[in-house]
Amino acid sequence: MQRASRMSLVDIVVNELHAEIKAGRWKVGDRIPPESELVNLLGVSRVSVRAGVQSLVHAGLLATRQGDGTFVVATDVTDVALRRRLEKARQEHVLQVRYALDVAAARLAALNRTERDLRGMTADLEARVEAFATRDVEAFVAADVAFHLKVAVATHNPVLSDLYGSLVGTLAEAMRRGSCLETEEAAGGEALHKELFRAIRDREVDKAVDTAFGLVDASIWEVETGSEHGRGNQDS
Template sequence: MTELRRGPVVPQVASLLRQRLRRGDWSTGDRLPNEVQLAAEFGVGRSSVREAVRLLVQDGLLDVRHGAGTFVAAAENDTGDVRRLVRRARVLEVYEVRRALEVEAARLAAQRVRPEDVERLRAGLQERQNTKDSDPAVFVDADLAFHRAVVELSGNALLLSLFTAAEPVLREILTELVRHETDLPDSSPAHADLLEALERGDAEAAVAATVANLEPVLRGIRSAVG
């Protein structure tokens, strides 16, 4: 049985299914195990599997045929561009939510941060910098850990729940971007500015640094979609 992290289940199950598709566990046209089998494999309820499959259907990766089962969708050439567009649209939605919640989290964190919190953030930022040339998945984990720490310092449980829900999807999106996009802007200065703003307790500067970090990638995704 696959062991999931703490937090929302559906995004994690969807991510695991995507991983299995990428590594070729199922080929185009193959029928996936049924809901009961997948639920047992992942240690979750059938409804969680159903919702995860629905997300992959939206991405054009799976095809649900009522009465027959769930199949790996054919990657037809004439629909490839449409599927990529749908995928980018979903990425855009996730990133728009991320920007909104992290801007508010940064504002609140600047008002509530303590000296010991700053030192923890500084260590996290250093870890992020140390992994810049590592495997993209390792770097993204360090990057998200830094951002999660800022959200935690906001003291807002709902913001943290939203970030936790988005985190598995963000991890997948960012890993793909870092691995395949060669012209991504370097957001290291914006991260450093955010840390300095939090240390000063400057909420406006913390918001500005968060926007400077996220907005270039968001503009690139919007451009790709529209």
């Protein structure tokens, strides 16, 4: 990242941040550096950095999660358009697309994963278990989505990982609406996720594919259960 001059304005901050995203140094799902670090990197005031970040949030490239930081959610305006279309889509339609992507991702990840990919998945699985133990829904959703995105990245197919990245926001919202912690217990989510990881680690392609099917089935059950809870609350 180049250090901005004293004459820099907010648009230069925006350009620098966007350049990091377009260059792939900050990928979809990554948390960007904190405000204080960006101030030092760019040599501008906190006000300029904050305004630049907010500009990219409004553009749909970044999203701020209270207490957790700011994350990359899209790499360009095409991604933003797709993500906004997905936000309006029916959840069952999104899950049908996820069937295709998750199964393809599991298969290719089992073939192409690296040790670095496995380390990233391991960290997300550990965060997922910890969040479940503390009943922290937001942390659980973030760790779950991050794990599946890591699987997509492990395919080393940039088209597939970008497509999956565009689903992240919609998948996270579906989990929040559903009863994700209850589903974890009822559907054996922790065991299934560990099984998928082991299959990818051991390059067991068929097992990875079968487990991916099982996980998406659990997600569909979660959405249906969440809808039933919602109807029940409206009736009461």
